[in-house]
Amino acid sequence: MAKSRHSAIGRQPSRLRIMLVPPVTVVLGSMITALPIITDYPILPPMGLLILLAWRLIRPGYWTVWAGFPLGLVDDMFSGQPFGSAAFLWSVVFVLLETIDRKAVSRDYWQDWLIASIATVFVLVGGMLIVDLQSNMLRLDLLAPQILLSTLLYPFLTRFIGAIDNWRVAS
Template sequence: MARSRQSRIGRQPSLLRIKMIPSLTVVIGSMITALPIITDYPILPPLGLLVLLAWRLIRPSYWPVWAGFPFGLIDDIFSGQPFGSAAFLWSVIFILLETVDRKAVRRDYWQDWLIASIAMIIVLISGMLIVDFQSNLLRVDLLVPQILISILLYPFVARLIGAIDNWRVAS
């Protein structure tokens, strides 16, 4: 008994899949940083931020400028940073990205990587200074491994988000 398959031509993807997948991937990225990895220094990259930047740079008009705030609050819950620090910093990054998008005519892959790298450096250093400005001002060098891993991981995350985005909008 053969089952007939409906043609996928002309079908639209699920509205739930289109709307929920980007947000869900950012939340999962933020949750991964809550894994119990014990080190003396910060080494795990901010995966929620990496995923958020990848979505924002791949689909610039998908989220409004204020979207960094709620995602930052969710990240604050899982990261252990002072509540509101990621919400503030991610909002600043979204505002800066909006400014860059208005001034730039077109960006390529390398420029996106540079923009994401600068955004991650700003967020990581600012987050460390928010925790304790006095004692962390001279210890910014502790973040160098985390910054390098984050910068080198961005192309992989962007590629993964691109594949998820293709699946998300495919019929």
């Protein structure tokens, strides 16, 4: 007896999968910073931020402007930054991205990469200055490896998030 195969034509993807996959991936990315990696200087990229930027730049209409705030609070719980710093910085990034989206006619891959790199530098430098403005003002060179790794990792994360997005909306 042959099994009947159900056609995927006309089927809709799960509403739960469509709504939950992006925030869950951002939270999982933020949890990566809680791994027990011991170094003298910060080197691990802000994975939650990079995943959030990848989602935001791939699917501009998915996230609301205020979405950076609660996801930033979750990131603050795992990153060890002062509570509210990522929430504030991610919110500023989201407001700026919304402004760019309203002004720009269209963007390409290279512009998205540049926008994500600038946003990552802004969040990393802002986070370092929030921790201790006076002593960190002259120590911004410590962030160079983390900024470089974050910038180089972004295209790979974008492809990964694109594959997850294709699965998310597939029926």
